[in-house]
Amino acid sequence: MPRRILDALVGAALAAAPGASDILFPAAGRPGALVDGAFTPLGLPGTTGPLTPHQTAVLARGLIGTNPRLLADLRARGGCDVSYRHRDGTRFRVNIHRAASSLGLVLRRLPDAPASLDALGLPPAFARMAGLAEGLVLVVGATGSGKSTTLAALAAAILASRPVHVVTLEDPVETVLPPGLGVVSQRELGTDFPSFAEGLRAALRQAPQVIVLGEARDRDTVDAALAAAETGHLVLATLHTADCSGAIERLLAFFSPAEAGLARNRLAGCLRYVAAQRLLPRLGGGRAASVEVLFSNLRVRERIASAKDTGLGFADIIDQGAPHGMIGFDAATAALFAAGLVSEETALARAADRAALARAMDAVKAGRGLPVSDITGLTLETA
Known part of the structure; x- marks a missing residue:
């Protein structure tokens, strides 16, 4: 019964908001959808307003069932993730979480197939990532920034270009990857392996050339990912952090001072690339990715290896590495503005250095023959 009710509610939500990336059934509040990152309230059949805590709990329990891992995660972490397929074939990753003494649900819509790197508008550095034979590549960003979509596109590009065995470790399996020239083993946490760390260690016995790690979320997982990258495998992983600098510091923070x-x-020794991304509202609808890219060179390796503040941060290295293909967030956002994909207001709202980004956009406007200031009507007094 709860599954039929969920199917009906999700079907109504998809009909009302066909472009939704997420459907929300909060423990307290009106159901809604995220369309291009903006919340849209939804009226659903059989509801006159917010779902009751009892109703959301029934929906959540119907998905969790008696699964001991999901129940343990819910008790210990206050939330769990589970896969769900609607009766029309649409797939979702569902986050069930405790809130207001009840349970809420957020359903993230999953793609039917991986997008291409070009279709996502990702910078040329990603094509170079796809050509790597070994090492560690990190794709980072906040929740909902498209990390999993980018990781799937990167894995699909690798499979399309060379005959390799790709092993993915996911929670849950999101995008079904086509084998291309190789072969794919997509494994799900809780069903196929007990933890990411154990899954990584087991993957090394499965003859992979490429390992896709859904999330580097603890010390043991990071340790296993480094070991895999050190032994000749290409490891692609996501991490929840805002930018490239934060990604490196967060990885290192998993280790004790004695291990640092x-x-x-x-x-x-094994890091090759870090890409951090943000999604910005696109003019005309949709969202555009602003992507910061850091790649390993002598300066980066020295900065990582040194426990002391050398005076040159990763942001400085990215700025100085721009002629060689590194990209900072503000430069990436300025490029989106120059291409007519985002508005000036949107760009400035997400600026790391507002003044620097404003100067870059003024240069774009000047090149188009547009005014770079809204101050008009000034005249020079003459004696």
Whole structure:
């Protein structure tokens, strides 16, 4: 019964908001959908307003069932993730979480197939990532920034270009990857392996050339990912952090002070790329990715390996590496503005350095023959 009710509610939500990326059934509040990142309230059949806590709990329990791992995660972490397929074939990753003494649900819509790197508008550095034979590549960003979509596109590009065995470790399996020239083993947490760390260690016995890690979320998982990258595998992983600098610092923070020196040397030796992304509202609808890119060079390796503040941060290295293909967030956002994909207001709202981005956009406007200031009517007095 709860599954039929959920099917009916999700079907109504998809009909009302066909472009929704997420459907929300909060423990307290009106059901709604996220369309291009903006919340849209939904009126659903059989509801006159917010779902009651009892109703959302029934929906959540219908998805969790008696699964011991999901129940343990819900008790210990206050939330769990589960896969759900609507009766029309649409797939979702569902986050069930405790809120207001009840349970809420957020359903993230999953793509039927991976997008291409070009279709996502990702910078040329991603094509170089797809050509790597070994090392660690991190795709980072906030929740909902498209990390999993980018990771799937990167894995699909690798499979399309060379005959490799790709093993994915996911929670749950999101995008079904086509084998291309190779072969794919997509494995799901809780069903196919007990933890990401154990899944990584087991994957090394499955003859992979490429390992796709859904999330580097704890010390043991990061340790196993470094070990895999150090032994000749290409490891693609996501991490929840805002930018490239934060990604490196967060990885290192998983290790104790006694382990820090070795961890720094290991990461300096195997890291190849870090890409951080944000999704900005696109003019005309949809969203555009602003992507910061850091790749390993001598300066990056020295900065990672050194426990001391050398005075040159990763943001400085990215700025100085721009002629060689590194990209900072503001430069990426300025490029989106220059291409007519985002508005000036949107760009400035997400600026890391508002003044620097404003200068870059003024240069774009000047090149188009547009005014770079809204101050008009000034005249020079003459004696």
